[in-house]
Amino acid sequence: xxxxxxxxxxxxxxxxxxxxxxxxxxxxxxxxxxxxxxxxxxxxxxxxxxxxxxxxxxxxxxxxxxxxxxxxxxxxxxxxxxxxxxxxxxxxxxxxxxxxxxxxxxxxxxxxxxxxxxxxxxxxxxxxxxxxxxxxxxxxxxxxxxxxxxxxxxxxxxxxxxxxxxxxxxxxxxxxxxxxxxxxxxxxxxxxxxxxxxxxxxxxxxxxxxxxxxxxxxxxxxxxxxxxxxxxxxxxxxxxxxxxxxxxxxxxxxxxxxxxxxxxxxxxx
Amino acid sequence: xxxxxxxxxxxxxxxxxxxxxxxxxxxxxxxxxxxxxxxxxxxxxxxxxxxxxxxxxxxxxxxxxxxxxxxxxxxxxxxxxxxxxxxxxxxxxxxxxxxxxxxxxxxxxxxxxxxxxxxxxxxxxxxxxxxxxxxxxxxxxxxxxxxxxxxxxxxxxxxxxxxxxxxxxxxxxxxxxxxxxxxxxxxxxxxxxxxxxxxxxxxxxxxxxxxxxxxxxxxxxxxxxxxxxxxxxxxxxxxxxxxxxxxxxxxxxxxxxxxxxxxxxxxxxxxxxxxxx
Amino acid sequence: xxxxxxxxxxxxxxxxxxxxxxxxxxxxxxxxxxxxxxxxxxxxxxxxxxxxxxxxxxxxxxxxxxxxxxxxxxxxxxxxxxxxxxxxxxxxxxxxxxxxxxxxxxxxxxxxxxxxxxxxxxxxxxxxxxxxxxxxxxxxxxxxxxxxxxxxxxxxxxxxxxxxxxxxxxxxxxxxxxxxxxxxxxxxxxxxxxxxxxxxxxxxxxxxxxxxxxxxxxxxxxxxxxxxxxxxxxxxxxxxxxxxxxxxxxxxxxxxxxxxxxxxxxxxxxxxxxxxxxxxxxxx
Numbered sequence: 061x062x063x064x065x066x067x068x069x070x071x072x073x074x075x076x077x078x079x080x081x082x083x084x085x086x087x088x089x090x091x092x093x094x095x096x097x098x099x100x101x102x103x104x105x106x107x108x109x110x111x112x113x114x115x116x117x118x119x120x121x122x123x124x125x126x127x128x129x130x131x132x133x134x135x136x137x138x139x140x141x142x143x144x145x146x147x148x149x150x151x152x153x154x155x156x157x158x159x160x161x162x163x164x165x166x167x168x169x170x171x172x173x174x175x176x177x178x179x180x181x182x183x184x185x186x187x188x189x190x191x192x193x194x195x196x197x198x199x200x201x202x203x204x205x206x207x208x209x210x211x212x213x214x215x216x217x218x219x220x221x222x223x224x225x226x227x228x229x230x231x232x233x234x235x236x237x238x239x240x241x242x243x244x245x246x247x248x249x250x251x252x253x254x255x256x257x258x259x260x261x262x263x264x265x266x267x268x269x270x271x272x273x274x275x276x277x278x279x280x281x282x283x284x285x286x287x288x289x290x291x292x293x294x295x296x297x298x299x300x301x302x303x304x305x306x307x308x309x310x311x312x313x314x315x316x317x318x319x320x321x322x323x324x325x326x327x328x329x
Numbered sequence: 330x331x332x333x334x335x336x337x338x339x340x341x342x343x344x345x346x347x348x349x350x351x352x353x354x355x356x357x358x359x360x361x362x363x364x365x366x367x368x369x370x371x372x373x374x375x376x377x378x379x380x381x382x383x384x385x386x387x388x389x390x391x392x393x394x395x396x397x398x399x400x401x402x403x404x405x406x407x408x409x410x411x412x413x414x415x416x417x418x419x420x421x422x423x424x425x426x427x428x429x430x431x432x433x434x435x436x437x438x439x440x441x442x443x444x445x446x447x448x449x450x451x452x453x454x455x456x457x458x459x460x461x462x463x464x465x466x467x468x469x470x471x472x473x474x475x476x477x478x479x480x481x482x483x484x485x486x487x488x489x490x491x492x493x494x495x496x497x498x499x500x501x502x503x504x505x506x507x508x509x510x511x512x513x514x515x516x517x518x519x520x521x522x523x524x525x526x527x528x529x530x531x532x533x534x535x536x537x538x539x540x541x542x543x544x545x546x547x548x549x550x551x552x553x554x555x556x557x558x559x560x561x562x563x564x565x566x567x568x569x570x571x572x573x574x575x576x577x578x579x580x581x582x583x584x585x586x587x588x589x590x591x592x593x594x595x596x597x598x599x600x601x602x603x604x605x606x
Numbered sequence: 607x608x609x610x611x612x613x614x615x616x617x618x619x620x621x622x623x624x625x626x627x628x629x630x631x632x633x634x635x636x637x638x639x640x641x642x643x644x645x646x647x648x649x650x651x652x653x654x655x656x657x658x659x660x661x662x663x664x665x666x667x668x669x670x671x672x673x674x675x676x677x678x679x680x681x682x683x684x685x686x687x688x689x690x691x692x693x694x695x696x697x698x699x700x701x702x703x704x705x706x707x708x709x710x711x712x713x714x715x716x717x718x719x720x721x722x723x724x725x726x727x728x729x730x731x732x733x734x735x736x737x738x739x740x741x742x743x744x745x746x747x748x749x750x751x752x753x754x755x756x757x758x759x760x761x762x763x764x765x766x767x768x769x770x771x772x773x774x775x776x777x778x779x780x781x782x783x784x785x786x787x788x789x790x791x792x793x794x795x796x797x798x799x800x801x802x803x804x805x806x807x808x809x810x811x812x813x814x815x816x817x818x819x820x821x822x823x824x825x826x827x828x829x830x831x832x833x834x835x836x837x838x839x840x841x842x843x844x845x846x847x848x849x850x851x852x853x854x855x856x857x858x859x860x861x862x863x864x865x866x867x868x869x870x871x872x873x874x875x876x877x878x879x880x881x882x883x884x885x886x887x888x889x890x
Contacts, residue, residue, distance in 0.1 A: 193427060240695065247717060282422065285415040295441050296434075297430075503848065504647055568784030576875055586886060
């Protein structure tokens with residue numbers, strides 16, 4: 061049921077990657093995405109894939125979880141692959157069947173795009189699996205803090221994110237309860253056509269929203285009562301600190317980039 | 330005579346658009362270190378009064394002086410809230426973060442306390458409410474009573490001199506209710522924190538040092554719990570309850586049993602009856 | 607319309623590290639017209655039990671029977687079950703959603719497929735049953751009512767389905783003493799009009815005052831069952847599982863131990879009063 065939906069699927073652990081500063085992980089993920097686009101040949105992708113798999117293995121998280129995470133976007137990956145396959149018309153012709161024409165260039169481009177997408181998803185998953193939601197928001201807040209000079213509301217956004225994370229399980233629970241209560245009054249959420257089903261959601265959504273507003277009011281009061289007045293002058297109990305391991309991670313990323321560029325130059329395959 | 334820590338003088342509060350006063354000319358002193366219970370029906374003005382005590386609302390008439398400050402501007406409100414913490418009714422709606430200890434730190438972070446000090450005060454507060462082993466837990470995994478204890482720890486970490494409990498046990502089961510009340514009592518006795526305990530459970534009100542009964546925004550009765558509850562008919566007429574033993578004592582007296590006026594507990598009743606036999 | 611439960615077991619999230627046994631071989635039967643109390647503290651399995659009684663949770667075939675219907679059977683007619691068993695959850699006012707009180711109360715009967723006239727008649731009747739004036743509240747938004755009135759509207763929404771069995775989960779939670787008294791009077795009235803009532807509570811005081819028969823649940827099993835007097839005899843054991851007997855039952859025990867002649871299991875204030883008077887006048 062609703063409870064089975066897990067958001068921010070964090071896997072607690074104590075591996076090298078777990079212990080990295082969340083900012084390091086955020087920056088490294090961005091860097092990895094960039095490197096994925098730098099790669100121009102299979103050899104480059106192979107190197108990156110090896111790197112990602114090594115990282116994943118070091119965290120102790122089962123590869124199965126990473127693969128499972130790919131399922132929801134499998135459609136997009138296949139779609140992109142097919143699109144690139146059919147619409148790249150340059151290069152040596154491999155198949156020609158009616159209006160379908162597949163070239164070696166097309167196959168190459170399509171495979172590259174698919175691999176880029178897979179690596180992108182897997183590496184960002186690695187980020188969320190090894191970083192607690194709260195560390196992630198702290199990291200984001202800290203990275204965006206310099207932008208507060210131009211009035212970017214870094215603190216407010218981070219606060220909103222963490223409150224949302226806090227209340228998701230509560231609201232899921234509430235949705236479950238309301239659904240049961242309405243079912244007891246004969247409501248039917250399971251059958252009917254699209255319009256009927258959408259209409260059937262009203263008895264669930266109205267109480268859920270009313271409840272969420274009530275909670276928001278209560279929470280605002282409770283935050284006021286504990287002297288909250290925005291990000292100015294606030295301190296944090298847990299300070300983010302870069303350590304030796306973060307430097308090691310930075311070096312590793314640089315080496316990976318250098319490796320990919322070198323492989324591009326060598327133009328192996 | 331102990332210091333007066335809360336001085337409410339002729340306090341009135343009217344919600345915007347309302348025709349009647351939610352709090353109607355209330356004058357009340359609370360002594361430092363006191364455990365005061367405010368009992369009243371839903372809508373009797375007791376929760377509004379609570380919000381006036383830590384400047385979540387400002388009175389529309391009269392004045393409230395808390396720990397020497399009569400809040401006039403935002404900075405004063407901030408000072409009042411520092412010294413007067415508040416624990417609310419709904420355990421789910423007052424926890425801000427996804428990790429117990431982070432939530433405890435929330436208030437201190439707002440005050441700009443240095444990180445090392447936050448750390449030590451949070452650990453101390455969690456220990457004090459018996460939630461140390463849950464420091465890393467997610468609040469959604471806790472029971473109602475445990476959540477309220479976390480809320481108390483979050484307030485406690487700010488080292489307030491007063492804690493207002495605004496119907497903090499109304500949504501808990503009997504075990505949670507007993508736990509949270511015992512915690513408040515202990516903080517009062519051991520740490521000398523002044524407690525204002527707002528409730529509609531007479532069992533809890535009966536255990537306070539002093540009891541104020543509110544009705545229609547005004548103070549209807551005031552005094553030691555047993556002397557207030559001894560006015561059984563008045564209390565029942567106000568839509569409240571009296572301890573079962575006091576009802577029994579009332580019945581027995583009506584049938585001519587000569588019982589002392591202030592019997593409230595099972596123990597007292599048993600002793601008194603054994604002497605009569 | 608009897609309820610019959612035979613060895614009902616419910617396990618949450620079986621086969622995962624979060625596996626927990628909410629109910630363990632619970633058997634019980636409830637007769638037509640009874641007023642039954644189910645007590646136990648949070649996590650004792652009482653909420654899970656009642657969701658089984660109207661098919662919201664599905665059991666194995668041959669385990670839960672209502673009115674002869676096997677709720678665990680494949681293709682059991684859920685609407686038929688809900689016509690028989692009305693379930694009022696804790697804080698039911700949080701399920702209100704319609705623009706007007708009348709429309710909200712009509713939600714259940716509409717789902718039963720009744721015709722408009724019948725629905726209108728039922729809505730009015732149900733509102734009267736919960737002590738509200740249909741002419742006054744019908745066209746109001748449920749969200750502008752007071753907390754106590756909202757809860758009454760929510761209960762009316764279940765009553766309008768005219769169930770023969772009404773199950774209420776902590777109907778007085780969060781109400782003040784006057785509100786509690788009024789709520790219990792209302793429920794007693796519903797029972798008196800011929801409905802079988804099952805009330806879930808964690809207050810021995812409340813169930814003792816209202817119910818004919820109690821089931822005490824502890825860790826998913828029925829620990830005690832019987833009339834309130836029969837159950838309150840186990841006061842020490844009840845205390846150990848986190849439930850308290852009424853103050854007057856405690857007093858009766860104390861006095862009995864001190865040599866008073868007090869009947870076993872006595873708990874009502876009036877009864878305890880009468881017994882004490884008997885002792886005092888007899889002793890003189």
